[in-house]
Amino acid sequence: MSRMEVKMKTGQRVRVSEFAENPLEGVDKFLRIEEQVAPNPATLNAHDVIIEVKSAAVGWVDLLMTSGQYQHQPPLPYTPGLEYSGVIAWVGADVDDKFANVGDRVLVDGFVTGPRSPGEYQQYGGFATYAVAPINAIRKIPSGFSFDQACNLLGSYETAYHCLITCGQLQAGETVLIHGASGATGLAAVHIAKLVGATVIATGRSDKKLQVVKEQGADHIINCKSEDQKSGVRRFREEVKALTGGRGVDMVYDGVGGDISLESMRCVSFGARFLVVGWASTPFVAKGKGQRGAPNANMLPTNLIMMKGLKVLGCPTVISTQHDASIRPERLQKIMQWVEAGQLKPYISHTFPLSEIKSAMKSKWAGDVIGGCVVHPGASS
Numbered sequence: 432m433s434r435m436e437v438k439m440k441t442g443q444r445v446r447v448s449e450f451a452e453n454p455l456e457g458v459d460k461f462l463r464i465e466e467q468v469a470p471n472p473a474t475l476n477a478h479d480v481i482i483e484v485k486s487a488a489v490g491w492v493d494l495l496m497t498s499g500q501y502q503h504q505p506p507l508p509y510t511p512g513l514e515y516s517g518v519i520a521w522v523g524a525d526v527d528d529k530f531a532n533v534g535d536r537v538l539v540d541g542f543v544t545g546p547r548s549p550g551e552y553q554q555y556g557g558f559a560t561y562a563v564a565p566i567n568a569i570r571k572i573p574s575g576f577s578f579d580q581a582c583n584l585l586g587s588y589e590t591a592y593h594c595l596i597t598c599g600q601l602q603a604g605e606t607v608l609i610h611g612a613s614g615a616t617g618l619a620a621v622h623i624a625k626l627v628g629a630t631v632i633a634t635g636r637s638d639k640k641l642q643v644v645k646e647q648g649a650d651h652i653i654n655c656k657s658e659d660q661k662s663g664v665r666r667f668r669e670e671v672k673a674l675t676g677g678r679g680v681d682m683v684y685d686g687v688g689g690d691i692s693l694e695s696m697r698c699v700s701f702g703a704r705f706l707v708v709g710w711a712s713t714p715f716v717a718k719g720k721g722q723r724g725a726p727n728a729n730m731l732p733t734n735l736i737m738m739k740g741l742k743v744l745g746c747p748t749v750i751s752t753q754h755d756a757s758i759r760p761e762r763l764q765k766i767m768q769w770v771e772a773g774q775l776k777p778y779i780s781h782t783f784p785l786s787e788i789k790s791a792m793k794s795k796w797a798g799d800v801i802g803g804c805v806v807h808p809g810a811s812s
């Protein structure tokens with residue numbers, strides 16, 4: 432085998448041909464698996480590498496993108512899979528062997544390559560046997576990490592760090608209420624909040640999933656599922672008050688939105704920080720089919736916000752980093768420090784072969800998953 436190449440064969444890739452009205456329609460109607468001819472090195476840049484993908488994370492953003500609701504729209508058709516990991520199968524002539532060699536186990540940086548990246552690499556998502564990336568998008572997989580863990584590292588933990596630390600300035604000894612705690616970014620937030628010495632109250636709709644969230648570090652869990660089915664969540668302000676000695680929490684990490692946002696504002700201390708992370712419970716607030724606008728935008732109560740002296744902080748990780756790239760190095764350094772110290776490991780509950788991509792995406796959409804959901808384009812990782 433040469434330093435620069437291993438023999439590549441024909442593989443498979445997922446393609447999205449059209450933006451749908453909503454992600455479920457996108458998965459059912461406009462997403463299909465097709466044969467993938469291995470990328471031809473003669474057509475690539477000298478600073479490129481080809482990766483044989485072993486694992487790709489199935490993220491919420493991968494779902495939103497199928498309907499064009501996400502802030503960034505790759506040109507159609509595209510291969511989804513923002514974050515993936517695998518083995519280098521070819522390196523371009525200008526790639527220094529200090530940085531990458533054929534056979535290296537690597538993960539990619541979704542800011543620089545894949546469907547969310549700005550340039551020519553948007554066409555190469557991780558739901559495929561092969562992907563092409565520029566060398567500056569490649570990172571070695573941390574020792575002790577599986578391919579599955581590697582593709583669930585940057586997106587979720589960078590989001591949790593950006594929200595809790597960069598925006599929220601979470602401090603040791605504070606209490607944070609984390610909604611959607613069983614999700615990819617929510618569970619990462621539980622891990623990071625514990626690492627900085629905060630107390631975590633985690634909410635969710637399933638006792639079984641919440642038990643795992645507790646095993647993963649949450650101090651307290653609250654099942655907020657509505658009993659009467661009339662509203663999205665049941666009242667839980669008394670429980671939170673009881674757990675905080677009547678004060679209420681110092682911070683809310685809200686990845687769920689809708690009814691739970693409102694209930695949260697009744698169990699905060701004066702001057703608390705309210706982090707708007709996402710709205711998993713109201714995914715139809717924005718228009719589908721790649722149109723722009725949010726006819727059903729979520730609403731927050733200004734009376735509660737004022738009387739509680741709440742600091743409501745919008746926390747879009749990618750957009751904030753695009754506005755100010757200087758916020759990223761410290762975040763990456765801290766996350767990698769925790770990883771290297773063995774203090775931070777992504778949790779993955781569901782894996783699927785690529786042939787079951789539709790089931791994988793539907794499981795994620797239905798909220799079946801705890802932490803990460805992964806597809807394997809090739810043999811198992």
Ligand SMILES: NC(=O)c1ccc[n+]([C@@H]2O[C@H](COP(=O)([O-])OP(=O)(O)OC[C@H]3O[C@@H](n4cnc5c(N)ncnc54)[C@H](OP(=O)(O)O)[C@@H]3O)[C@@H](O)[C@H]2O)c1
Nearest residue numbers: 491611613614615616635636708709710711712747748798
């Ligand atoms: N701010 C940022 O930079 C950023 C970055 C990435 C993602 N996000 C956003 O953050 C949110 C969560 O992302 P994620 O990747 O953590 O998603 P996820 O893994 O699917 O987790 C979302 C969690 O929300 C809970 N949930 C409550 N009501 C739900 C409903 N009606 N449908 C589905 N889930 C519901 C579920 O927990 P239970 O079943 O336990 O209730 C689920 O585990 C999304 O809105 C996403 O767009 C924001």
